[in-house]
Amino acid sequence: MTSTLPAVFSSELWIRRFADSARATEAQLTSLDQRVGDGDFGTNLALGTSAALARLDALTRPDDAAALDAAAAAFLDEVGGTSGPLFGLLLQSLATTVTPSGATAASLAEGVTDGLAAIRRVGDAAPGDKTLVDALTPAAEALRSASGSSRPDQALADAARAAWQGVRETARLRASMGRSSYLGERAEGIPDPGAVGVALLFASAADVVRDLGPHLDGDRPG
């Protein structure tokens, strides 16, 4: 069982943690997006996660797939703009690969990889275009390479670290897609808000495992 995640990890906890972090960073994301976009990303992310919470609250102990499905539907149906629904596509892919019996590092890796492919199909964005793809691509790679290792509990931490590294890369890039493409070099030095949102998503997953794992999961190396 090399791909077993710490038992404390659940999709519902992940989404709830993500909602906390979207709420806590709404103002910063808004001011970031005011410099390179429409200025609505912070609000849309907070709106999507709070809609996800409302749907989770309506379910009784949802399994991993059901929790991700609820969050996906919230982002797809209730959030305007384009970045919010793209998060919905990612969550929908995760809901498809994660089995009701629980998420594994391998199933998360597969879901993120599929979600990345869907987002690239829909948005026609490639790595280097200064979009959320620049955070999602390294996160997917980190998950894939960690899912077969003997330290699957490190997979989420690796994914979060890789996503943040991707965010830093977007600050160096000039946009060729989306609203910030009209700004040319004026957007250089500013990270892409959608990429930050992706990093927050993986950081939330890593946080759930890091904060609760040592206390509730028994002895695990490291």
Added chain:
Amino acid sequence: MARYFENSSDALVSDALEGFALVHDDLITFDPQHGFLLARHTAPSRRVALVSGGGAGHEPMHAGYVGRGMLDAACPGRVFASPHNRQVYEGSRAAARPEGVLHIVKNYTGDRINFGIAAERLARCDIPCARVLISDDLASDADGIASGRRGTGGTVLIEKLLGAAADDGLGLAELQELGERLSARCRTLAVASAAHTAPTLGEPAFHLGADEIEYGVGIHGERASATARQGPLDALIDRMSEELIAALDPEPGSTLLTLVNGLGAVTPLELYAIHREFSRVLGRHGLSPARTLVGDYVTALDMRGFSLTLLVADPSDLPFYDAPVHTAALRW
């Protein structure tokens, strides 16, 4: 100051859709919760549903083209804004035929993304979905424009032909192929002598000097990349027609469909005079339209402008054009 007649700018689109649904109750149903219009009667021979959509402000497109022989469903967004993926997803699910759904999408980033998200969702429900991207606007055909040519007036001709082809029982891949061929051989060019009235301000969206026109406008009230002298009509249509002909390079005797389309505030009187000049220039190249539409089909609110569309069809496409159609805005 020329304010819109509206209860509020937020309510105008939904109020208009409800009014449209009241008038055309025999042709369509309107789902206000999910924001799509659905044809009441489409041919039982259809294996694939045709779904289109885009911003409001282009009336009679798209609601006016839902019905027998044309679209199965349309998803209108807010004024000049793409529909939400949820509208497209729900409209497509409601309209889907056994062999799925064909999305007819005008080439704008927002429309592509929202229809694309809906297509991913449909795939998850095992509803086959393909896309025809319409990109006929010659003015945006430039190397520096990464997003490619915009989709404009030619949409109505392509939706008519695809509607008849769908009634003929063509499958999803065949319809997509036909739509792509038509889109590749269709170009439109538009000019405006005055801006539309901006909905929120009640003021013209921009100002032009006397005898100035915007050359190469789209359908969203934006300025063109160039301002030109209006001059006499024959010289203007000479220039526009020659550019369209040069872009498509049709053989003499080709089967041509043409559309002279008002953008909202040009009179029918002018549109017919424009068609006369358009035909004259085509004649100079040994060309004549096999079929022609003249009128307001794809508008930009009340922009004072018009577009010319040239579609180089196959002779075998003409029966699709001639096939009966019964929608609010197109019927024969």
